[in-house]
Amino acid sequence: LSEILFEQLSKHNYTISFAESLTGGNVSGELTRLAGVSSVTKGGVVSYTNEIKHNVLGVKQSTLDSFSEVSHECAKEMAIGVQKLFNTDIAVSLTGIAGPTGATEKDPIGTVYFGFAIKDKVFSERFCFSGNRNRVINKSVNFALLKAIQFIKA
Numbered sequence: 001l002s003e004i005l006f007e008q009l010s011k012h013n014y015t016i017s018f019a020e021s022l023t024g025g026n027v028s029g030e031l032t033r034l035a036g037v038s039s040v041t042k043g044g045v046v047s048y049t050n051e052i053k054h055n056v057l058g059v060k061q062s063t064l065d066s067f068s069e070v071s072h073e074c075a076k077e078m079a080i081g082v083q084k085l086f087n088t089d090i091a092v093s094l095t096g097i098a099g100p101t102g103a104t105e106k107d108p109i110g111t112v113y114f115g116f117a118i119k120d121k122v123f124s125e126r127f128c129f130s131g132n133r134n135r136v137i138n139k140s141v142n143f144a145l146l147k148a149i150q151f152i153k154a
């Protein structure tokens with residue numbers, strides 16, 4: 001998936017950045033393991049804490065207080081923040097609960113919110129993956145790469 005994303009970003013002359021919470025930089029890592037990827041990837045932020053989400057990515061404190069860090073609102077603001085920070089065409093954010101703790105009634109273990117900022121469009125998607133912590137993280141990484149490819153091709 002990372003090779004296909006690299007190919008599509010290059011083909012369309014797009015740049016991309018990532019804001020990652022539960023994946024801890026694994027999405028960026030998948031892409032940046034490829035030679036030459038610096039032509040399309042400007043950087044990323046591992047925003048594992050709310051402090052970093054707020055102070056670095058610009059997620060509003062009111063968003064964190066009202067909706068939490070595991071929400072559509074936070075995922076969208078993370079994507080907007082990293083897109084602005086690195087001045088990229090596309091930004092992808094991930095925030096969620098990989099487990100084994102942290103579940104809520106609304107968001108069980110495996111819940112992930114993906115934020116996307118593509119040019120001036122911003123939206124988010126919520127998915128709930130099954131499996132242990134590593135499986136949730138791996139599925140989240142693959143889903144983020146796949147969705148980025150789909151949005152470029154659309």
